[in-house]
Amino acid sequence: MNRRFLAGARSGFRIFLPLSIGLIPWALVTGVALTSAGLSVVEAMGMNLMVYAGVAQIATLPLIVAGAPLWLIGLTALALNLRFLIFSAAIAKGFHDVPLKLRIPSGYLLIDGVFAVCTERMLSVRDRHWRFGYFLGPSLWGWGLWQCFVLTGVLGAGALPQDWSLEFMATIALMVILVPLSKNRAMLVAALVGGASSVLLRGMPLKLGVIVAIVIGIIAGFVAGRVLPERKEA
Amino acid sequence: MDGIWLWISFALVSMATHLPRGSFIVLGQRASLPPAVQGALRYAPAAALAAIVAPSVFVVDGAVQPFNPKFAAAVVVLMIALRWKNPWLPFIIGMGVLLGLRKGLGF
Numbered sequence: 417m418n419r420r421f422l423a424g425a426r427s428g429f430r431i432f433l434p435l436s437i438g439l440i441p442w443a444l445v446t447g448v449a450l451t452s453a454g455l456s457v458v459e460a461m462g463m464n465l466m467v468y469a470g471v472a473q474i475a476t477l478p479l480i481v482a483g484a485p486l487w488l489i490g491l492t493a494l495a496l497n498l499r500f501l502i503f504s505a506a507i508a509k510g511f512h513d514v515p516l517k518l519r520i521p522s523g524y525l526l527i528d529g530v531f532a533v534c535t536e537r538m539l540s541v542r543d544r545h546w547r548f549g550y551f552l553g554p555s556l557w558g559w560g561l562w563q564c565f566v567l568t569g570v571l572g573a574g575a576l577p578q579d580w581s582l583e584f585m586a587t588i589a590l591m592v593i594l595v596p597l598s599k600n601r602a603m604l605v606a607a608l609v610g611g612a613s614s615v616l617l618r619g620m621p622l623k624l625g626v627i628v629a630i631v632i633g634i635i636a637g638f639v640a641g642r643v644l645p646e647r648k649e650a
Numbered sequence: 651m652d653g654i655w656l657w658i659s660f661a662l663v664s665m666a667t668h669l670p671r672g673s674f675i676v677l678g679q680r681a682s683l684p685p686a687v688q689g690a691l692r693y694a695p696a697a698a699l700a701a702i703v704a705p706s707v708f709v710v711d712g713a714v715q716p717f718n719p720k721f722a723a724a725v726v727v728l729m730i731a732l733r734w735k736n737p738w739l740p741f742i743i744g745m746g747v748l749l750g751l752r753k754g755l756g757f
Binding site: 433434435437438455459462463466467468469472473476480483486489490491493494497498499500501502503504505506507508509511512516519520522523524526528531532535580581584585587588589590591592593594595596597598602603604606607608609610611612613614615618626629630631632633634635636637638641 | 655656657658659660661662663664665666667668670671672673674675676677678679682683687688689690691692693694695696697698699700701702703704705706707708709712714720723724727728731732737738740741744745748749752
């Protein structure tokens with residue numbers, strides 16, 4: 417723990433803070449879903465601490481409760497989480513000089529929002545302490561916020577206004593991250609193709625369409641980056 | 651489902667989450683992707699975010715329906731995010747538009 421680490425943590429936290437409010441409705445929804453599926457408070461929070469991935473938790477819950485075969489539960493979770501393999505590979509270089517005992521918890525903490533916000537700086541900043549702080553600050557904040565509001569959802573299920581479309585706040589948060597990324601033309605192509613493919617492939621089983629759409633979007637962006645003339649980023 | 655099976659399934663979902671997440675971060679120098687793949691991965695965040703967002707904006711009850719309250723709210727959010735740096739504005743106005751259309755006009 418030193419000053420450069422703390423400076424990095426502060427910068428990362430400040431960038432992630434407004435976006436992190438998008439986690440709140442998701443966490444509340446997840447907490448309510450865990451309780452309504454019939455889990456006790458200990459079971460719900462146990463799963464939440466072990467998995468720490470809202471989409472995977474909500475999607476596998478019906479299978480788990482219905483007593484589906486373990487291979488189906490595992491495969492469904494894996495399909496939903498394959499994007500993290502891509503994220504992990506994309507951000508890994510930013511951890512090349514970080515000790516193993518810190519890299520293992522870093523993997524546990526890697527969530528979509530932090531990845532989207534931190535990756536660019538993680539790959540460009542040379543100061544190891546500042547860089548690790550820049551990842552850990554927002555990651556720990558996101559983790560704490562997530563646990564608190566899932567617990568709130570678990571304990572308060574039933575008392576929340578269920579017709580307020582609060583889950584749309586998560587969509588808004590993802591859009592707010594997406595907009596500055598897409599100011600580069602090739603990135604915009606990747607986003608448009610990825611989004612359109614995802615809509616077209618929504619019927620694929622086990623949510624596999626999302627993964628296929630991401631791969632198609634990446635290929636489209638890569639090709640566009642080669643073909644389109646370079647343009648200064650705004 | 652019995653208690654022990656419940657916890658076994660939690661452990662399984664946990665592994666299916668944290669093996670992909672930790673993979674390259676933990677392996678570090680011992681595993682790396684070819685430079686072309688790394689270049690392509692720069693597009694992963696944009697493609698993934700769009701792939702997650704698009705269906706929740708364009709799809710209503712399993713069918714593509716471009717003109718719905720969420721789409722209207724998304725367009726407004728997009729315009730605000732392009733125009734102003736204020737981080738709270740998209741949430742306040744986006745939710746305002748969605749709830750206004752849903753509750754006020756009954757869409």
